[in-house]
Amino acid sequence: MRYSIFLVLFIVVCSTSLLSVTLIWKYYHKSINMRTLTLDIRQLMNCPHRPNIIQRELYRVILRSCCNATGEMILTNQNTKLGQKIHYETNQKLFKTVDKNLDSMLPKALPWSKGLLGHCAVEGSGGILQNSSCGAEIDSADFIIRLNLSPVTNSKDVGNKTHLMTINPSQISGYYNLEKVPQLLANRVAAYGNASLLLPAFSYQICTRPSLDVYHALRPLRPNQKVVFFNPNFMLNLGKKWKGQGLKEQRLSSGLILVSVAMELCKEVHIYGFWPFSLDLNHNPFPHHYYDNVGPKKGIHSMPDEFLLLLKLHTQGVLQLHLGRC
Template sequence: MEIRRRSTIFRLLLSACLFLLLMKVSLVMVEPLCRIMGRKCNVVKEETGYDDYDLFLMTKKEAERFDLQQIHKLLNGNFHFNTTKINDIKSKISKVSNPSMLFASRRNMANAKRMNFALEEIPIRKIPSDMFNFLPHEQHLTFGRPTVCSVVGSSGILNNSSCGRQIDDADFVIRFNLPPLNGHRKDVGSRSDITTLNPSQIGKQFGGFVFYKDRKRFLKYVQQYNHYIWASAFAHPNTMETCRRLLITTRSRLKHLKILFGNPNHWRLMSAFWHTRGVNVKKHLSSGIYWVTNALSFCSEVHLYGFWPFALNWADQPVRYHYYANEWPTSGSSKTHGFGDEFNALLQMHKQGILQIHTNCDS
């Protein structure tokens, strides 16, 4: 009798555990399932209290300060570059940023033991010798000072924009996070002179380069880009090791591409530049506004495409997070970066004639 009673209690406890587990799985799965079905997700995020559809890349409170119809009217109105304002912002950037620090080199990373990682208050201490020897002795750039630059984000606002030709007509093109170009050229173009790589992509998209097939797939995938691939290798300790594997994988195998690493001190200086202007005071700078700032420092005209941090457009139509996939931002995106602050800063520069934001190129 005692054995039967204990067996019954055990089955009840096991059933309760399985029920709790299934409830947790269902909460996790409901969001991706409703997105696959193309429906609005009404799952409330514990950390924000807001509907995930409203959040997208910023909190509901942040999003409410933007009038999308007014933004659309602004971006499609008359625009003229203001040379005085452009020279003023160039001067301000040059006061905090030395161009020789834009990329990591053996010269500017020689005292790495006295430098912190870009996103961590941790000293680098020592760069692995094979990684340090890979760095160019000095920063050497072949693109000079281009006149017109296209800085291309990956927002779904690019879909059906017909901006491809206009993007490619620039002297220099910057893109982010290894975006696919094939199949989207009418809207996004086909050229890329600097393409950024987020070190986390190596693990998420290419299996961490553990197997030969993943390394081979990566080498084939990046054939669509030109000139340079840039990565923030010294963001924190993990990215340094990941980018070391990147070097091992690409060494002598990419004839048309060079790997460049960001200088952590340069990133910190650019962060401070925007923090003092009220942008991302408590969050990390995104690679988007970081490279917009770099472009402002060496380009005469800067044109932005694919910068739209909203789930809807001005006509209340859904906008994909990325033009090439029907996916949703991770919940960490709005926590890590201040996309609201950054987009507002870009809007203000558009108003002043410092740069031009494009959402459609039909006209």
């Protein structure tokens, strides 16, 4: 297995009162020694996690200054006006003009724009959640973000409470003729209660129609479940920010996007199911997701790079990464 990733070298000294972690990151092209990598990470995860309020607030300021999830994460009537051109994230030459129909679909404002959320959990759907018994711990959070219609039937490992769920428009292709047969999708999203459903309607032109179809299909059947759309300017700016920090990939994954959102909006952030490798910390194999073994499209995301970025944030005390059993 070959990856183009950041080499991470851990020098870890743990005691009851002190955690000293030095990270040296170098860009390289070589095979990963998974046994060495998992051993280093297992030793690191055995150390007590020390939140760093200064680092946490620094990243909050940085993310708000560049991207402003507080006011710009989703399209609203406050940041998007009738007649305005919405330029697509991946091709700024293409745009959609906000007409009365689209304007009526947008919420008046972001629900979290008035203050910080509390303890947030972002669940990344990785196979490492299998047999983790993390469900109760995830459900104890004040605000829970899940990704890509991930199932919550295995509540022992992943919990079932949800406040925000992302949907990849490609997942809608299996629901034929939503206008006439919306009930199947309505039944599926009912598992998430009244969680808001978040779609990247304006990342690519091909995403627009299925995203708008989801809104129209669910509105009469589930009026209390909001369907909202990512602001493409927010997505573009966030991508530029992390790429400016050395992350090299075509597009950010929805996981890293939502972790970044949580870092700005939440007082503390805990993340689960973020592990891009096929072996766990004890070198046992497991599937890519806790519910299937379908990996990401090649050439779009760089999950190992993103994971090592999250690991760096963990060691800095900005967020807490949970791996293995809870």
